[in-house]
Amino acid sequence: MMKLHPKVIDLVLDRAERLLAALDHPELKLPPVIHIAGTNGKGSTQAMMRAGLEGAGKAVHAYTSPHLARFHERIRVAGDLISEEYLTEILDECYAANGGESITYFEITTCAAFLAFARQKADYTLLEVGLGGRVDATNVIDAPALTVITPVSLDHQQFLGETLPEIAGEKAGIIKRGVPCIVGPQEDSALEVIEAKAARLGAPLHVFGQHWHVSVERERLIFQDETGLLDLPMPALLGAHQVQNAGAAIAGLRVLGFDEAACAAAMTDATWPARMQRLKSGPLAQSAPNVELWLDGGHNASAAQAIADLLAALPERETHLICGMLNTKDVGGYMRPLAPHVTHLSAVSIPGEVNTLPSGVTADAARNVGIRASEAETVDQALEAIIVNAPHARVLICGSLYLAGHVLRSNVQS
Structure with missing residues (x-):
């Protein structure tokens, strides 16, 4: 087709x-x-x-x-x-x-x-x-x-x-x-x-x-x-x-x-995956048992504002982002509402996506709005690095529905 x-x-x-x-x-x-x-x-x-x-x-x-x-x-x-x-x-x-x-x-x-x-x-x-x-x-x-x-x-x-x-x-x-x-x-x-x-x-x-x-x-x-x-x-x-x-x-x-x-x-009774979804099971969640792990597929400024509002309403906790975005999106517009609520961002490229934004560009966009940022090869690698420095953090994987889909596929319990 x-x-x-x-x-x-x-x-x-x-x-x-x-x-x-x-x-x-x-x-x-x-x-x-x-x-x-x-x-x-x-x-x-x-x-x-x-x-x-x-x-x-x-x-x-x-x-x-x-x-x-x-x-x-x-x-x-x-x-x-x-x-x-x-x-x-x-x-x-x-x-x-x-x-x-x-x-x-x-x-x-x-x-x-x-x-x-x-x-x-x-x-x-x-x-x-x-x-x-x-x-x-x-x-x-x-x-x-x-x-x-x-x-x-x-x-x-x-x-x-x-x-x-x-x-x-x-x-x-x-x-x-x-x-x-x-x-x-x-x-x-x-x-x-x-x-x-x-x-x-x-x-x-x-x-x-x-x-x-x-x-x-x-x-x-x-x-x-x-x-x-x-x-x-x-x-x-x-x-x-x-x-x-x-x-x-x-x-x-x-x-x-x-x-x-x-x-x-x-x-x-409504369910809708990857919309501020709490991940409590699967290999990814099991690898970080003390981390509060979330997943969201929103990818524009309005979606980021909604995420920021929810983060502000949650109990205070050190918050890290693992973020991957497409090159067709307004990355700065997405990052800006999140900046006041985030300690650090780990930038990743979206696996298998031709239109992924390179992780380095995502990291630079985060720094431009005042978020400390680094790059990681994979979501797993990013999560491992966060656990070393902040084992009880809140971690939100975000930036794209394509990244969210990748996470959901790879987080299936075998």
Whole structure:
């Protein structure tokens, strides 16, 4: 499939639409679709909505990207990760139907997910946008049941535009005529773009701070909208930013007509790897039994601010980063919010990644924002060095979902 990839990634819907037509339009045969876009929080919001829907007894298809350890994570068919045999079968079918035409990896695998979903009965389909929204391969759904736009910030500017309004315009491309849209916290310039697009299409908006509110009181999550107030457990996913994501998930469930029990399940039952995930088992954790070991795949300034806020809220402890990033990211923007909370950073290159930032460049970027830094060949080597000097430290492995995936694969108990 990779040999079919265009020489340049040009975001268009034509290739996906051509293949879906050849497959007899599986995108028209899906259960009601909830389409989620945004810069940060898409995956977490989807995970909470899935937990809520499943808590209400519904069967849910879910599509997400990228995967961390195995490709199968991207496609959940009626609640279960797609099997190796079924994945192979539908990829073969899509490859044959494509007839050797140019198509991206994401486009053909998105079509495969739609094919799998169309052939298995379920109550809802959760679709996470891959990149942007307007011309993302998932945006071939003309009449979803609901759209959700999580916080928009600067990321992927080479594809989506240099300014926040431009990027917000791409995300707002998932808004459909007459379809309700849940909007998470936004900068004013982004919200203006989203509101203008919704007004043109007559799409009812449910906007954070206007139509729904979420806060924390006495270690409980308080959600309020026009139909009343909910007093719920705190989200199982850690971090102040997850409160906002939880609010968007609850707002979506309420618009779809689900009750308080479903909203509570969204809080307590959601899981989402590599989002401030505490690693307590596996070879890596066992090699450092006294270290508090964390893993996070956030890779832009907004994600780093969310991590910084969580580090500030945790009990005080010497904190070290093991960091590897892609060369397409704003490394300084990522490092800056973390600097006040970090003792030292060990820079690594991401194994097997062509676009990895060299560890030396990552280390220099850390020093530029005031973080003491060194380089290491591997995550294991970095952790070993930290243990020598700070055997009871808090250690956060961070900077990229690709690094997080590498860690999760290598940390599997044999």
